[in-house]
Each structure stands twice: as C-alpha cells, then as structure tokens.
Amino acid sequence: MNMEDFENDNQLGVESEEEESDVSDGELQEAFSKGLLKPGLNIPLQEAKKKVNNVAALKQCLADFRRNLPWVERLDLTNGPVADIVAKADGKTSVEDRGEINAEDDFQREMHFYRQAQAAVLEALPRLQMLKLPTKRPEDYFAEMAKSDQQMQKIRKKLVMKQAAMEKSEKAKKLREQRKYGKKVQTEVLQKRQKEKKAMMTAVKKYQKGISDKLDFLDGDKDKGKKALDKAAAKKIHSPSAKRKYKDQRFGFGGKKRGSKWNTKESYDDVSGFRAKVAHGKGGKKFGKGGQKIPNKRPGKNARRKMKSRS
Known part of the structure; x- marks a missing residue:
C-alpha cells in the first residue's frame, strides 16, 4: 500500500x-x-412545581392543631421591652423611641431581648400569684442540668480565673493610686518642713541681729525654737579669742585683699627708713644691694693650692 x-x-x-x-x-x-x-445517559429537565396557596386548607390545619387550653398550660406572652431606665435617668430617649435599632449590633440586640424578657416576667408573675401558683423553687427541688458537671466545672474555673484577674488588676490600680497619693503627701510634708525651717531661721537671724525682738517663732515648736534661741544668744555673747583677733588684724576680715601692699599718701611721705648709700649703690664692698653685708668669699681650689705651695 x-x-x-x-x-x-x-x-x-x-x-x-x-x-x-x-x-x-x-x-x-x-x-x-x-x-x-431510557434514563441514564440523558436526563430530561423537570418542570418547576406550581405553588399553590390554599388558604382554606391552611385554616383547616390550624383549626385541627388548635387546642382550647388554659393560660397556665400555655404560658404564652406577647409584649414589647420594658422602658429603658438608664436612658430616662440620663434624660435621653431610648433606642426604640428613636427607631435606631440596629439588628447587626450584638449589644443592642441582646439588650432588647433582655428587656423583653424582663417585661414578660413583670407581666407573668402577678398572673401566677393571682392563680396561687408557686413562683420560687423549693429547697428540695432536684433537676438535671442541661450541661454536664465537667463542663460546668470548666465554666466555673474560667469565671474564677477571670474574677481573680479582675481583683488583681483592681488591687494593682489601688496600689498605684496609693503610691501616687503617698508620694504627693510626702512631698507636701517636706515642702512644709522646709518652709517652716526657712521661716524660723529668718526669724532667728533677725532676732540675732537685733532687727526684731519678737519671739513668735517659738510658738510652733518650743524645743527647736529654744535651741535656736540659745544658739543665737551664745553666738552673740561669745567674744573672739586673742588668736582670732591677731589673725583678723594681720589678714583682715575677709574684705578686699588685692592692693593691700600698695603705697598710700602716708607711706609715700614717710622717708624715715631711706638710706642714700644703699639706694644709689655706694655702700662699699662690705655691703651689697639693699645695704646687706656681703660675707667673706672662699678662694677657689687653684688659689688655695698656690697658697699652699707658697707656704
């Protein structure tokens, strides 16, 4: 092929x-x-079911289900939420009155359910009391919980841990506040003491210098004022020693020291210690500069050797 x-x-x-x-x-x-x-390979499309609104049949079914039972057996209530007490206390309108309920807000939704349950309780309790039915659980009542004991233990443990953490946080917060307050009080006390001490020292100095003869500073603390007064009196009565007087006379009293050796009019006019020979260098060989006597000069080594050889 x-x-x-x-x-x-x-x-x-x-x-x-x-x-x-x-x-x-x-x-x-x-x-x-x-x-x-035949079915298997090809599946024919089914037609959409027709919706039938048979009102008579529905009402008949409802009549068959309905039972004329007393309210105690049904315990059904239809009511709205109670008034928002917090909003009334603050002078504001509730969310329901303003029509601003947001179904997506979890907090608003849960609070709405909570207040609606409150309204149901407030309406149901008087009716049950009128029917003379007990509304409190007896002491010997026993009922099985919807959750197991193990689950409840976990929940209890978690709640205890949460409460302990909150208490610990509150305790730490109180400690911080106490520390701040203690530090503030301590600072104020120190400032007050320093102010009192400064005022007392000022009053003592005034009394010591004779500016004031008031002893009002002794009223606050008699012991301290007495000690300060005794110290000031002792300092006032005490006279300087001879050594102190000599040093004061020689070195002064802490005033101006520069220029203390400068000539004055009196020292310039005083010529009692003037020597012409000494001043003009005519004092002779025996006297040097300033009129001082020059000592005998020892001869040198070679001169002494020659003097020795001569002898």
Missing part, C-alpha cells in the same frame, strides 16, 4: 464517521421527542 492509498482510506473513514454521527444524532433527537429514551 502506497502513501496515496493510505490517505484516501483515512479520508473515507472520516467521512463515514461524520455520516454515522449525523445519523445517530438525528435518531437520538427523534427518540427523545417521542419519549423512547
């Missing part, structure tokens, strides 16, 4: 498959239209 025969056979095979597929599609469409197809 050459290449041309192979290509011809392939073309014939493709055309035959197309003809067979066209025929089979037509047969399938015809069988589907006649309803002869």
